[in-house]
Amino acid sequence: MAVTAPTIARLSGVHHHFDGAVVLSDVALQLGAGEVVAIVGPSGCGKTTLLRIVAGLISPARGDVTRPEREIGFVFQEPALLPWRRVEANARLLAASDDDGIVEQLLSVSGLTEHRRKWPYQLSGGMKMRLSLVRALAARPRMLLMDEPFGALDSITRNRLHDEFATLHKSRGFSALFVTHAIDEAVYLADRVLVMSEAPGRIVREFTVPFARPRTSALRYSPEFASLCGAIAESLHELAGGA
Numbered sequence: 327m328a329v330t331a332p333t334i335a336r337l338s339g340v341h342h343h344f345d346g347a348v349v350l351s352d353v354a355l356q357l358g359a360g361e362v363v364a365i366v367g368p369s370g371c372g373k374t375t376l377l378r379i380v381a382g383l384i385s386p387a388r389g390d391v392t393r394p395e396r397e398i399g400f401v402f403q404e405p406a407l408l409p410w411r412r413v414e415a416n417a418r419l420l421a422a423s424d425d426d427g428i429v430e431q432l433l434s435v436s437g438l439t440e441h442r443r444k445w446p447y448q449l450s451g452g453m454k455m456r457l458s459l460v461r462a463l464a465a466r467p468r469m470l471l472m473d474e475p476f477g478a479l480d481s482i483t484r485n486r487l488h489d490e491f492a493t494l495h496k497s498r499g500f501s502a503l504f505v506t507h508a509i510d511e512a513v514y515l516a517d518r519v520l521v522m523s524e525a526p527g528r529i530v531r532e533f534t535v536p537f538a539r540p541r542t543s544a545l546r547y548s549p550e551f552a553s554l555c556g557a558i559a560e561s562l563h564e565l566a567g568g569a
């Protein structure tokens with residue numbers, strides 16, 4: 327595995343099952359300090375379960391997990407907002423008291439400034455997801471775990487948030503492990519892309535992303551980018567039993 331930085335989280339020999347059905351089988355992964363790692367895999371293969379195990383929200387049936395004790399941020403697949411707090415108060419929920427600047431910056435870049443007085447029920451699905459992301463990033467986590475954080479967004483907002491995420495990552499240096507169904511997103515954001523098999527999920531392939539940072543949108547249209555996305559798509563297709 328191409329991790330050179332000190333490891334911030336590590337899983338080895340992790341197995342998990344729900345109601346007797348094996349969901350994860352012998353999963354090993356490590357996340358280096360400051361590293362961004364993406365996980366892709368078929369629906370139901372155990373990606374969310376794996377992320378929850380890394381976060382410590384689930385104890386695996388077997389296996390070893392090490393993670394930072396504190397400062398773990400989590401963006402859930404379903405936006406988890408406090409319905410009795412307005413957008414602005416949700417965004418500030420986990421931010422340090424002297425952190426006004428970052429909340430404002432994040433609200434602005436995610437297009438939520440003008441909606442700051444709304445209640446969560448008044449937001450669209452994509453806006454709720456953006457707010458969940460803002461809240462997690464405002465806490466300045468050491469390790470950020472994200473479950474399809476950009477999935478519900480239109481492509482313009484999505485690409486803008488990708489670049490903002492990369493800028494924040496550069497300035498803060500947190501580690502991030504995220505799940506996505508979008509291969510181009512995995513390649514644009516990550517240092518490594520891990521491919522999971524169909525359930526019971528295992529990590530069966532690993533792709534190192536060689537592109538220098540900062541990455542710009544021109545990269546998305548380059549042949550090298552398309553070629554790596556194609557190789558990852560092919561490995562997913564093979565896993566699904568395709569020719």
Ligand SMILES: Nc1ncnc2c1ncn2[C@@H]1O[C@H](COP(=O)(O)OP(=O)(O)OP(=O)(O)O)[C@@H](O)[C@H]1O
Nearest residue numbers: 344345349368369370371372373374375376403525
């Ligand atoms: N709390 C639970 N109780 C019982 N079964 C569960 C629970 N959570 C997940 N599962 C089952 O575990 C398997 C993996 O679920 P998981 O949510 O981890 O998949 P996923 O890879 O994140 O899928 P998707 O891409 O659709 O989000 C599924 O068969 C799911 O039904």
Ligand SMILES: [Mg+2]
Nearest residue numbers: 373374403473
């Ligand atoms: Mg999931």
